[in-house]
Amino acid sequence: MKFIHAGDLHLGNPFGGLSITPSWLKEKLQTATQIAVHRLVDDAIVAAVDFVVLAGDSFNTTTPDARAQLDLINELQRLADAKIQVYIIFGNHDFVNDWQRLPAFPENVTLFPADVTTYHLQTATHETVAISGFSYTQRHISTDQVVKFPVKDTTADWHIGLYHGALGEVGVGDYAPFSLQALQQKHYDYWALGHIHVRETLQERPFIGYSGSIQGLDKTETGFKGYYMVESQDHQLVPTFTPVAPITWVTENIQTNRDLNMVVQQVREQFAFKEEFELISLQIETNQTNVLSAITNQQLLAQFVAAAQPDDMFFIYEVQGKPQQETVALPAVADQYWSSTVADVFNLDELQHLGLKQVTDGEILDYFLNEQTLEELKVAVQTQLKISQIGDQDDVD
């Protein structure tokens, strides 16, 4: 059996934190979440999953606009045409206080009511699945919801919990606070959590965790975003993260001692070969004082924005400067090779090609599909290069 766990689509949410947005970028941002959802549905159909669960906050607000509603309905209809069931709970953003106001969902969709309810289905291979969950009918829920969930239905092959909320002390938090222990005590085969936008595993086996948001919507939501493809393996339900967000928020670090008039060109060349679009917070480490001051007075950011082109696969929305620390410099020729190849070698696509596609362990994949890890690798290799260069020089002497 196979299903998709996604959450926090936040359809209808504008991107936050971008002070300057060229019109070509606005268009990209407006369609990003819808593209992510479309890719999820494509994958669901190709993989012929048994069902899809959406763990709350599919819409960004309790009164989504017509566009957001239509985007979701259209995708759900594609799943309906492929005979794939969809189970949806509403969260604190898209809570339903008036069920009449909801658009007409296709008949393959099951919406959970406010009271914890369990639905049953049978997969194509005749496995039985119980799915328990509830929807928010108000923005805040501080009472204990877990206590209302039944313990595992032992007559079903699988029991899945669908829950939108945050770890916390019952009665203190606003988002259906729960303890990990309370979830564990239900003995479910899988808890599909929503609400937290960071992908997070609270327990590996049986899985309890968040798939995170499907598209990062502000600079705090960095890194790859997507959904979990969940498959049964040896009597366990095992999630594999699949990125689908067409836009990724990243931090890029660059060390350069080029002149101010060369920095924009150098950086643009370095970012020229990205496969998916990136919104970049750029950190420049330099010993050029005029570059540092152009960063402080926002002049360099203005230059990056002015140089941006509609067919770019990146947009630099923020530039921060840092004086370069005294380090052992690479010989000029090595530095030149380093600068011209670093972007080709140290990028996530390259890591994928180098064999990440073979990796099935979610934790390991999460570790490598991460800009921070990439930065650490880059620094480690550069340090090694410097050490070996010094070694070489010693040999010559």
Ligand SMILES: [Mn+2]
């Ligand atoms: Mn939420």
